[in-house]
Amino acid sequence: MHFEFYxxxxxxxxxxxxxxxxxxxxxxxxxxxxxxxxxxxxxKHLLDFDDPxxxxxxxxxxxxxxxxxxxxxxxxxxxxxxxKGWRSLTKTIQYINNGYPGQIFSIADAKRGDxxxxxxxxxxxxxxxxxxxxxxxxxTVAPYMGEDSVKPFLSYSDKWIIVLALTSNKGAADFQFFxxxxxxxxxxxxxxxREWGNKENMMYVVGATKAEMLTDVRKIIPDHFLLxxxxxxxxxxxxxxxxxxxxxxxxxxxxxxxNIIYASPGLDFAEKAREExxxxxxEMTEILIAK
Amino acid sequence: MHFEFYxxxxxxxxxxxxxxxxxxxxxxxxxxxxxxxxxxxxxKHLLDFDDPxxxxxxxxxxxxxxxxxxxxxxxxxxxxxxxKGWRSLTKTIQYINNGYPGQIFSIADAKRGDxxxxxxxxxxxxxxxxxxxxxxxxxTVAPYMGEDSVKPFLSYSDKWIIVLALTSNKGAADFQFFxxxxxxxxxxxxxxxREWGNKENMMYVVGATKAEMLTDVRKIIPDHFLLxxxxxxxxxxxxxxxxxxxxxxxxxxxxxxxNIIYASPGLDFAEKAREExxxxxxEMTEILIAK
Numbered sequence: 001m002h003f004e005f006y007x008x009x010x011x012x013x014x015x016x017x018x019x020x021x022x023x024x025x026x027x028x029x030x031x032x033x034x035x036x037x038x039x040x041x042x043x044k045h046l047l048d049f050d051d052p053x054x055x056x057x058x059x060x061x062x063x064x065x066x067x068x069x070x071x072x073x074x075x076x077x078x079x080x081x082x083x084k085g086w087r088s089l090t091k092t093i094q095y096i097n098n099g100y101p102g103q104i105f106s107i108a109d110a111k112r113g114d115x116x117x118x119x120x121x122x123x124x125x126x127x128x129x130x131x132x133x134x135x136x137x138x139x140t141v142a143p144y145m146g147e148d149s150v151k152p153f154l155s156y157s158d159k160w161i162i163v164l165a166l167t168s169n170k171g172a173a174d175f176q177f178f179x180x181x182x183x184x185x186x187x188x189x190x191x192x193x194r195e196w197g198n199k200e201n202m203m204y205v206v207g208a209t210k211a212e213m214l215t216d217v218r219k220i221i222p223d224h225f226l227l228x229x230x231x232x233x234x235x236x237x238x239x240x241x242x243x244x245x246x247x248x249x250x251x252x253x254x255x256x257x258x259n260i261i262y263a264s265p266g267l268d269f270a271e272k273a274r275e276e277x278x279x280x281x282x283e284m285t286e287i288l289i290a291k
Numbered sequence: 292m293h294f295e296f297y298x299x300x301x302x303x304x305x306x307x308x309x310x311x312x313x314x315x316x317x318x319x320x321x322x323x324x325x326x327x328x329x330x331x332x333x334x335k336h337l338l339d340f341d342d343p344x345x346x347x348x349x350x351x352x353x354x355x356x357x358x359x360x361x362x363x364x365x366x367x368x369x370x371x372x373x374x375k376g377w378r379s380l381t382k383t384i385q386y387i388n389n390g391y392p393g394q395i396f397s398i399a400d401a402k403r404g405d406x407x408x409x410x411x412x413x414x415x416x417x418x419x420x421x422x423x424x425x426x427x428x429x430x431t432v433a434p435y436m437g438e439d440s441v442k443p444f445l446s447y448s449d450k451w452i453i454v455l456a457l458t459s460n461k462g463a464a465d466f467q468f469f470x471x472x473x474x475x476x477x478x479x480x481x482x483x484x485r486e487w488g489n490k491e492n493m494m495y496v497v498g499a500t501k502a503e504m505l506t507d508v509r510k511i512i513p514d515h516f517l518l519x520x521x522x523x524x525x526x527x528x529x530x531x532x533x534x535x536x537x538x539x540x541x542x543x544x545x546x547x548x549x550n551i552i553y554a555s556p557g558l559d560f561a562e563k564a565r566e567e568x569x570x571x572x573x574e575m576t577e578i579l580i581a582k
Contacts, residue, residue, distance in 0.1 A: 036409070076405060076412035082423035085416075086377040113433065114367060114402050115460040115525075118327070121367035125376075132373035142404065142433045144455055146462020164435055169406040171437020178479055180470055188469055234406075 014158035015105050015137040017200050020225070023069050023105065024250045028285040031277060032070035032107065032227065033060065034257025035092065036077050041262055043269045053081070053088035056269075058095055060261055063270035065100055067281040070253055072107040072227075090133045097135055105253070107162065107227070108136040113149045120152040127156045138162050140205060140227070143189045147196055154197050161202055165189050165217065168207025168230030190220040199224045206245070208236025208254070214244035225251055232259035238280065242287045250288065256280060305449035306396050306428040308491050311516070314360050314396065315541045319576040322568060323361035323398065323518065324351065325548025326383065327368050332553055334560045344372070344379035347560075349386055351552055354561035356391055358572040361544055363398040363518075381424045388426055396544070398518070399427040402455065404440045411443040418447045429453050431496060431518070434480045438487055445488050452493055456480050456508065459498025459521030481511040490515045497536070499527025499545070505535035516542055523550035529571065533578045541579065547571060 015023075024030050035057050039047075042056045049055040061071060073092055078085035096104050112122040122139075129135040138160035141150055153161045166176055166186040176186040183191065190204065199221075206217050208230035217226070226245055230236035231254055238254060245252050260280075264272035306314075315321050326348050330338075333347045340346040352362060364383055369376035387395050403413040413430075420426040429451035432441055444452045457467055457477040467477040474482065481495065490512075497508050499521035508517070517536055521527035522545055529545060536543050551571075555563035 038412075074405075074409055074412075076403070076409045076416065079416035080412040080419070080422050082416070082425060083374060083377045083381055085423070086374045090374055111403070111405050111433070112367070114365075115458070115520075118365055118367045121329075121365075121371040125367065125370035125373070128371070131371050132376070134373060142402070142435050144433050144435045144466060145458050145460060146465030146467070148460050148462040150462075167406070167436050169436060169439050171439040171441075174437030174483055175435060175476065175479065176437070178469070178471055178476060185466065185469055185476065188466065192465055229406075 015102075016158055019102070020069075020105055021249050023103065025288070027066065027069055027281070028288055029067055029069055029281040030250050030252050030254055030284055030288075031068045031280050032072050032105075032253045032255040033064055033068045033260055033277065034109070034229070034255050035060070035071055035073040035261065036257045037073075037088075037261070038077055039081065041265075043265055043267065045267060051088050051091065053078070053085070054091045054095075057088070057092045059270040060273050061096065061099070063274040064260070064277040065103065067274070067277040068104075070105040070107055071096060072109045072255055074257070075108065075110040093134050093136060105138065106136045108134070108139040111140050111142050111164065113142040113145050115145065116148040116152055119149050123153045123156060126153075127159050138203065140164065143193060147192075150193065150196055154201055159201065161197070162227050163189065163193050163202065163204050165204040166206045166210055166213060168209045168234050168236065172207065172210070187216065187220060190217065194221055194224070203227055203253070205229065207234075208238075208241050209234055211236060211240035211244050214241065218245065223247060223249070223251065225253060227253045227255060229255045232256045238283055238287075246287065246291055248291070254280075254284070306393075307449055308516075310393070311360075311396055312540050314394065316579070318357065318360055318572070319579055320358055320360055320572040321541055321543050321545055321575055321579075322359045322571050323363050323396075323544045323546040324355060324359045324551055324568065325400070325520070325546050326351070326362055326364040326552065327548045328364075328379075328552070329368055330372065332556075334556055334558065336558060342379055342382065344369070344376070345382045345386075348379070348383045350561040351564050352387065352390070354565040355551070355568040356394065358565070358568040359395075361396040361398055362387060363400045363546055365548070366399065366401040384425050384427060396429065397427045398453065399425070399430040402431050402433050404433040404436050406436065407439040407443055410440050414444045414447060417444075418450050429494070431455065434484060438483075441484065441487055445492055450492065452488065453518050454480065454484050454493065454495050456495040457497045457501055457504060459500045459525050459527065463498065463501070478507065478511060481508065485512055485515070494518055494544070496520065498525075499529075499532050500525055502527060502531035502535050505532065509536065514538060514540070514542065516544060518544045518546065520546045523547045529574055529578075537578065537582055539582070545571075545575070
């Protein structure tokens with residue numbers, strides 16, 4: 001049904017920094033919707049479909065695609081369903097690519113990272129549709145194993161990696177604040193890793209629950225985009241995030257998952273998801289205009 | 292064909308520490324074979340099978356199951372093939388569980404880790420066959436996100452997590468040696484995380500390429516099992532690893548992947564893999580006897 005866009009936007013179907021920024025200003029939004037799709041939480045009537053998880057995602061995407069600039073399937077929620085879950089995941093990214101080319105920044109929230117020859121295979125999984133059937137714009141990666149665990153993802157042009165820096169959970173304090181005389185580990189991750197790529201192919205995860213720390217983050221990476229989880233269910237505030245993290249090119253992608261996708265457990269779930277997404281998009285529009 | 296073992300060993304089909312140690316002494320081996328199965332590297336004649344990756348794994352396992360105590364499918368090599376790859380992976384773990392119950396310690400080499408509610412879903416993927424079809428004994432996890440990213444995996448009894456401490460790759464130096472006045476990050480990971488579980492449900496990854504550092508590791512965790520990658524293709528030495536890492540209950544699982552599974556590109560690949568595995572098992576037997 002959305003293939004009419006395919007011809008119109010084909011040349012924009014890779015999502016480089018310029019296209020991403022254009023998308024943000026066109027939609028007046030920097031909202032990412034997290035597709036943490038859980039069979040036990042989706043409306044019961046969807047369980048009659050052959051692939052309830054995909055059907056849920058499809059309806060959420062169709063109801064919110066003009067309000068969100070990005071979708072972020074969280075791989076764990078698909079892997080827990082085994083092979084069937086990977087089929088739902090693959091269908092979801094294909095639906096985004098074919099249905100809304102050039103209109104969605106797609107993020108594989110997979111938190112991968114391993115030795116070089118292994119990360120190379122993970123990169124194929126995320127970025128090489130001829131191999132895996134999947135063609136995301138970006139993948140989240142864990143930095144613990146260092147440069148050669150991250151570099152293989154950067155060998156794909158027009159693709160992005162989003163490195164974990166400062167996460168939104170309580171456990172972030174266990175190691176991310178570990179410090180040498182000069183800086184904390186998350187600052188060391190920012191400082192070292194920014195040399196591996198540039199602001200055209202790297203972003204960072206910085207949790208909304210630690211918004212005041214965005215000042216420290218911005219000292220090291222003033223222009224990189226940040227993917228910010230933790231607004232909503234985890235307690236972070238959009239205003240705080242914008243106050244400390246916004247740049248003149250926006251520089252933020254703020255994720256919300258549960259607050260939007262599970263806004264209603266009933267037949268009206270997609271409509272209610274749209275209402276929640278609209279609230280966020282409107283708040284974001286005001287923030288962008290004020291800036 | 293191997294179901295005759297099922298009745299004999301059913302009560303051993305969960306792999307707690309005692310059973311694991313018994314297995315090591317029964318087979319006189321602490322060898323793990325890494326199933327990094329790559330469609331471009333397996334013998335050409337297997338490409339005629341409906342599922343070449345599974346067929347390769349099956350023949351490798353059948354040819355080496357008495358010499359290896361563990362198999363470690365590396366998830367990246369399955370994910371790069373998309374849904375089809377997950378089917379090969381699922382069939383492989385099911386083959387191990389059904390064909391060799393109580394005789395194999397199975398490791399999901401997935402390097403997962405995310406906020407609590409997400410790690411919970413990853414744990415279901417690895418440990419809950421009713422949900423995902425997969426039932427591994429252990430999963431490798433990345434520690435960057437701290438305690439709440441790791442704990443959900445520990446809520447399964449008789450299952451193990453294997454935390455990345457000191458990895459075998461060059462990039463390990465980027466962050467794992469970052470230090471505060473008292474210790475380096477990998478030592479901080481060992482020190483903090485050992486409180487989250489115990490030697491009955493936690494192991495650590497320590498690369499063979501850094502064998503001399505096993506002395507520092509053993510000061511912090513004298514009794515925990517270590518999963519040691521990097522022997523063989525990556526250049527680590529089995530003798531060095533044993534010298535610094537072996538305990539009175541063995542305490543080591545040493546992995547080899549490419550050296551064994553790609554010993555021959557021909558029709559004799561399984562036979563040649565057995566020859567390579569046998570060399571390692573014999574060296575391990577000598578090490579165990581000498582101890």
